[in-house]
Amino acid sequence: MRTTVDGEWRSPVADAVGAHWDIPGGVLRYWRSSAAHVFVVPPGGDARGVLYARFAPAGSTAGARLHRGAGLHARLSDAGVPVAPLVWSRGDEALELVSTPLGEMVACVVRRAEGEELEVEELDAGVAATWGAALAGFHQAAGQVESADGHEPSDVFARLITYPDQDISDAAHVLNALLDSWAPGPLVMGHGDFELDNLRWSQGQATCFDLDECGVMPVAADVASAVRDLLGKNPGTPEHPELLEAFLAGYGQGTGLAVSLGELQLHRAALAAQQVLEARTVLAADAAVLESEDNGWLRELNRSLASHYAEQRDIVLASAHVLS
Structure with missing residues (x-):
């Protein structure tokens, strides 16, 4: 992933993911990689607010975890549980399988959870x-x-x-x-x-x-x-x-x-x-x-x-x- 990120923190991998959520190329910026790769649409970059695109290689342990978590996330969201708002793809899905320059990725997008982080x-x-x-x-x-x-x-x-x-x-x-x-x-x-x-x-x-x-x-x-x-x-x-x-x-x-x-x-x-x-x-x-x-x-x-x-x-x- 690191080799695909340019000096402005953009990546064609993230752009391929973002396209499924109608996020224009070059808008997503690299945020971090931990449980999944995370790219962010900064404030002002999208009318829907600050968005986080999360994705991991399909078939990997990280991809399986993301798939499972997104499924539960969607179910809890439908039940009115206070979870970060999911963004539905243009295919009306919470989770997408996306072809990217690094292979297929399991991906989802969430809005920023508003509020304060406590220590x-x-x-x-x-x-x-x-x-x-x-x-x-x-x-x-x-x-x-x-x-x-x-x-x-x-x-x-x-x-x-x-x-x-x-x-x-x-x-x-x-x-x-x-x-x-x-x-x-x-x-x-x-x-x-x-x-x-x-x-x-x-x-x-x-x-x-x-x-x-x-x-x-x-x-x-x-x-x-x-x-x-x-x-x-x-x-x-x-x-x-x-x-x-x-x-x-x-x-x-x-x-x-x-x-x-x-x-x-x-x-x-x-x-x-x-x-x-x-x-x-x-x-x-x-x-x-x-x-x-x-x-x-x-x-x-x-x-x-x-x-x-x-x-x-x-x-x-x-x-x-x-x-x-």
Whole structure:
């Protein structure tokens, strides 16, 4: 993708996507690449407002996630759930399969979710409770599910047992045994990343977006992914216990379900374990790029990723100690 973006942040790949939403060529500008490639129509560039075109290669894991998330997004939007407004294509579709210079892409376009992005430091108990209630509303609107569909990495600890780091392998044994012994609890169609940076707040209501991590999962798994910043990096002691208590109270009032700290710690460890599993592949790819590129920002990104993965390793180890 990087090689297709010019000095004005335009790309023929984005133009091919935008054409399905009647966005003229050259209007979309590169924004970022993470779960998907994202290009933006800046303020004043379209009568529909600020638009975000999101796309990923068809047939890829990212493409499958985008496809699944856009489908749920459209269903929740039709039900009146506060999600970022979808833009329907000229073919009257929420999702399109688009031929581009880089191959077929799964694509959707959303309007900017209006409102304020909040940081943990800006929360009080009332807002935290509203955040929890918002996730409860999301789960209720998404509908009941009867069985898992493979999106939740329930075998993540089992896969980590063969990790070459002996300390991690030992911790994975402990955590896998705990996961097998605990009842999974109710299943929901979860958002997968209901964190503050995927919410915008207006008049006391939270609007969510980026549903690429959605899927069937235990309630505790989705709650744990949402409150990672409240739990912090020390599994034994939540970093923001009052806010966490308020969030869980808000969620419980909306659903009648209680989520224990132990459940959150175990599923938080599963999130960290998944990242540990991915670390070697990501850092190896980085190393290959760094050998051929002399860009300071790439080296800084590599250092940041290495530090992040080290933190996730520590969370796995500490979780096994706390929960055993």
